[in-house]
Amino acid sequence: MHRKWFGLAFSILLVCGMALAGCGGGGSGTKVKVGEVTRSIFYAPQYVAIEKGFFKEEGLDVELQTTFGGDKTMTALLSNAIDVALVGSETSIYVYQQGADDPVINFGQLTQTDGTFLMARDTKGEFSWDMLKGSVFLGQRKGGMPQMAGEFTLNKKGINPRTDLELIQNIEFANIASAYASGTGQFVQLFEPQASIFEKEGKGKVVASFGVESGHLPYTVFMAKQSFIGKNKDTVQKFTNALYKAQQWVDSHSAEEIADAILPYFKDTERDIVVSSVKRYKEQGTYATDPILDEEEWNNLLDVMDLAGELKERVPVGTIVDNSYAEKAKQAAK
Structure with missing residues (x-):
């Protein structure tokens, strides 16, 4: 534990x-x-x-x-x-x-x-939080602040992170970005500068800030x-x-x-x-x-x-x- x-x-x-x-x-x-x-x-x-x-x-x-x-x-x-x-x-x-x-x-x-941002792999159309329902979401380590702030935000948006999406949180912090880059997850929770790097490389787009949403x-x-x-x-x-x-x-x-x-x-x-x-x-x-x-x-x-x-x-x-x-x-x- x-x-x-x-x-x-x-x-x-x-x-x-x-x-x-x-x-x-x-x-x-x-x-x-x-x-x-x-x-x-x-x-x-x-x-x-x-x-x-x-x-x-x-x-x-x-x-x-x-x-x-x-x-x-x-x-x-x-x-x-x-x-x-x-x-x-x-x-x-x-x-x-x-x-x-x-x-x-x-x-x-x-x-x-919080210092993490929500990145979407598919950037077509205007983002809404409901898009996360039924998606695969690459999150952070259980019990750590990024994951807790992420879950707090999802709940505020009417999304149950346990039942409304597939939450992946068994990947080591250092490997989350590479897992997303290799195709894991439709959405990912990332710190800077990785979020900006992926945007520049065309691997996704920052669509929301967990820092703004969690207060x-x-x-x-x-x-x-x-x-x-x-x-x-x-x-x-x-x-x-x-x-x-x-x-x-x-x-x-x-x-x-x-x-x-x-x-x-x-x-x-x-x-x-x-x-x-x-x-x-x-x-x-x-x-x-x-x-x-x-x-x-x-x-x-x-x-x-x-x-x-x-x-x-x-x-x-x-x-x-x-x-x-x-x-x-x-x-x-x-």
Whole structure:
């Protein structure tokens, strides 16, 4: 059962073998080891914080590694292989539901909507959600935020994802795009830049945004163990200060300027694809403009998880969310 992944998956060899996939690190200052759940244009403000020197301005040396999946990211955090995780808030709830003695605390929100888009293989005629009824829909992993936000949206549109269509969700995240490209599914749920790449290649068309349809969520958040935060309050504050500076920079700059800043992290992706991906996320308000995770967003997350059958009990926002660092970062910037 997927809820047990983080409690029992402490494979030190796996954690230690994770390749460094970032461009940060190697400088002077207080070292902070950050694990991102995947490498994604969805996380543009994080790369801006590194490339524009916002972390260095705060006296931090951020060592970024890609931890490839929510389960591995949380394993790395709980086993102290990383100090801070960038991952979906649902993972902190799963840890809390297991009765963790050292819970994981959300302290800085990065993205505030789902980052996936609905792509249709057949682009003839005007799209309507009813087209999904009776179709083959290539979705995401059960229990993960993309799949839960997708199901939440389908239910809002009057579509039962269990009975009204054939839902495929047994394909590894890294293989979903290639499965669709090889002919699996009439519809697929994709992140950028893959959606833009497929559009450019004529393999389909983006017809809807799950981010727009599912509303504001604490979709991707910086989090750390309660014990780490307690011992490193000054570091966490400086980290959040840098995050807020980056968020403000992203909010006030064009998609082209943001793309140029983050291109070192996407060397195998064409610039025009990075630009179109950033533009799409900016236009739908995906990038949070401050690190505060508010109660309305949190309750929306709980509703999404509850509908998916992944919530044992509603966890009050103040239980595993600490907005004090985000609030101080905003005050300090005034």
